[in-house]
Amino acid sequence: MLRALDIRDLLIIDHLELTFQPGLNVLTGETGAGKSILLDSLGFVLGWRGRAALVRQGAAQGEVMAEFELSPGHAARAVLEEAGLPVSDSLILRRVNTADGRKTAWVNDRRCSGEVLRALSETLLELHGQHDDRGLLNPRGHRAMLDTFAGAAPLLQEVRTAWTATAKARKAVESTRRALEAVRAEEEFLRHSVAELDQLNPEPGEDESLDAHRRQMQAAERIRGDIARAYGLLSEGAEGAMGEAQRWLEAVAGDADDGLDAPLAALGRAMIELGEAQDGVERFLEGLEFNTSDLEDCEERLFAIRALARKHNVQPDDLARYAETLRDKLQALDAGDQDLADQEKALRAAEATYATAAERLSARRRDSAATLDAAVMAELAPLKMERAVFETLITPTEAGPDGVDGVAFAVATNPGAPAGPLNKIASGGELSRFLLALKVCLRGDDDAKTLIFDEIDRGVGGATADAVGRRLRALAEGSQVLVVTHSPQVAAQGAYHWRVQKSVQAGVTLSDVVALDREERIDEIARMVSGDRITPEARAAAGALLLQE
Secondary structure: OEEEEEEEEEOOEEEEEEEOOOEEEEEEOOOOOOHHHHHHHHHHHOOOOOOOOOEOOOOOEEEEEEEEEOOOOOHHHHHHHHOOOOOOOEEEEEEEEEOOOOEEEEEOOEEEOHHHHHHHHHHHEEEEEOOOOOOOOOHHHHHHHHHHHHOOHHHHHHHHHHHHHHHHHHHHHHHHHHHHHHHHHOHHHHHHHHHHHHHHOOOOOHHHHHHHHHHHHHHHHHHHHHHHHHHHHHHHHHHHHHHHHHHHHHHHHHHOOOOOHHHHHHHHHHHHHHHHHHHHHHHHHHHOOOOHHHHHHHHHHHHHHHHHHHHOOOOHHHHHHHHHHHHHHHHHHHHHHHHHHHHHHHHHHHHHHHHHHHHHHHHHHHHHHHHHHHHHHHHHOOOOOOOOEEEEEEEEEEEEOOEEEEEEEEEEOOOOOOOEEHHHHOOHHHHHHHHHHHHHHHOOOOOOOEEEEEOOOOOOOHHHHHHHHHHHHHHHOOOEEEEEOOOHHHHOOOOEEEEEEEEEEOOEEEEEEEEOOHHHHHHHHHHHHHOOOOOHHHHHHHHHHHHOO
16 A cells, blocks of 8 residues: 655655555646646656656756555565565655656665566556556456456466476477487488497407507517527527536546536526526517417507597597497487377377366356456446447467467447447547446455556546446545546545645746645535636535535
């Protein structure tokens, strides 16, 4: 609920403080007194698009502050929490416009963007009038209004959940199809490459092992001859000469008085060492034995591994892992058709669930549309529009999270005439009455919003104006309604009454708003009845209107 509005240096207002109450709040005044400026100021602090130049001439800046009272479950609390702004029972909005056009806004003393203000305004206030494109005249909101009237929130949630599941299933199918198409494009390459790799079957580390073995065999060819010649000398020349020398020395050792014992012992040790040398060289020679075809085979495999690695632009040691990757792709391709079939089946099931939920929602909308049409028609009769026709049009539209229905409110003001959009068919006075009847019928769980009706009684008078006023008063029960009016019958229905007036002070035109007591209300309503000259008859009529409250 709007509690207070403080305006400084905007247009023809120097400083204005207003305190509003629950129920029906009425603002009256002569044409041009500044009633629209109040709405412009309120729209400014709520972030709405409006006049470009708002700052009062000669002032450095203009400022508007609005205070709202928030109920415990008010939707504005969620907006504040999402924006990281302080949340309390009192919401204070302040916005400043400098003379050079810069705008700055605060919410509960925290800086915020115009986007946050507009999000809050959607939860705080509704403006209805002949030129309003944010409320009932905006066909983009008609479907949501019908759903609220129908109590279709649970069905709508089912549709949205089904739509999300369908979108997810469709995305999975499309992703699998793209993946399969990409794999199929290289299927021939994959199968050939996997066969080639499987045939070669390279192992990690094999390149290094083959290269070392090849170098060993190549080295063996170079050194084997020299080692063989050395082995021949060790096993034939050296061994024979040392053996012959040992025999000669042993034959004369007995006549040498032990003088040859040490040489013979050393020669024995040398024979042993020589034998070990012969065995070692022999074993090494045996290790150098290989067929020339072994070297050819080694080189052929080594070159094949390296050629395959270059072909696939990987390291030789990564060939086995690369082969596994290609096999996985082939396996995905082979299993992909079944996966795709399963996903397409899941998509069909999700689409069927969505279609069922959407049809239930459509049925609820159709039934509720008929109920709403009847309710609006019942409201139109007391407003002297019993011959008019109101119709909620439901047309097929592209499937989406809100179902498959387009909803638009249409009217026909003359019997037999085709129905058309509210703002295209109805005249000013008729439009106002249509809007009021519709709002009375749609009023439901949005009582936390302040409703503003800007000259919604335009073009009507007498009993019709009285009917408008009574409906506005009924609409304000348990909530808050602000109405700008030129109708004495409507003004008389208000629980609180303000007069907007204009004066010239020191050559400067200023606008002011005055709260009226009962006697002042009689004078103001009498002025509305008779004009500038208030007659006793007009005062009597005004008193009679107030007695009908």
